[in-house]
Amino acid sequence: MPRTSTEESRFSLSYRTKTVAPIEIGELSWRVKHYDLVSNVQGLRMNVDFIDEAREITTTRVAMYKARMAKAYNARVRPRNFQVGDLVLRKAEASGPVGKLDPKWEEPYKVMEIVNEGAYKLQQMDVKSIPHIERCQLREVLHLSSFSRRWFSP
Structure with a gap:
C-alpha cells in the first residue's frame, strides 16, 4: 500500500x-x-x-x-562479490530458526564455486559441502591478525 x-x-x-x-x-x-x-x-x-x-x-x-x-x-545496498577461495561467514538463520541469544553468523566457510551472480557453493572448514547460498546471507571474515596490528600496536 x-x-x-x-x-x-x-x-x-x-x-x-x-x-x-x-x-x-x-x-x-x-x-x-x-x-x-x-x-x-x-x-x-x-x-x-x-x-x-x-x-x-x-x-x-x-x-x-x-x-x-x-x-x-x-x-x-552494498554489493558483495566473493571469489573462489574467499572465507565468508553464513547467516545463522539460513540453517534454521535463531533465538535471541544465539550467534547471528555461523563459522567461516570457504567459497568453492560461483553458481551464478550472487549465489555461491560453500564448504565448511571440515570439508562438508553446503548447497548454494545467496550473497545476502554471506559476510566477509575479518582477519584478526591484521586488525590487531593496525589498531592495537603499541
Whole structure:
C-alpha cells in the first residue's frame, strides 16, 4: 500500500463517486442541505466519464512512488562479490530458526564455486559441502591478525 497520497479515496476509485460521511448527515452540512437530485445524477454521469482518467493518474502516482522507494533502497545496498577461495561467514538463520541469544553468523566457510551472480557453493572448514547460498546471507571474515596490528600496536 502506498505511503504517499494518491489524492483519491479508495471508495471513489471503486464506485466512481465521492462519499458522504455519517457526521455530515447528522449535522446537516452544506453539501447535504443543498442536495439536488438532478445535478447529482448529472455529476454521477460525469464521474463515470472521468473515472478511468483518475485511475490512470493514481496508477502513475503509485508507480512513481515505487520507483522512488526502489531508488532509495538500491542506493543503500552494498554489493558483495566473493571469489573462489574467499572465507565468508553464513547467516545463522539460513540453517534454521535463531533465538535471541544465539550467534547471528555461523563459522567461516570457504567459497568453492560461483553458481551464478550472487549465489555461491560453500564448504565448511571440515570439508562438508553446503548447497548454494545467496550473497545476502554471506559476510566477509575479518582477519584478526591484521586488525590487531593496525589498531592495537603499541
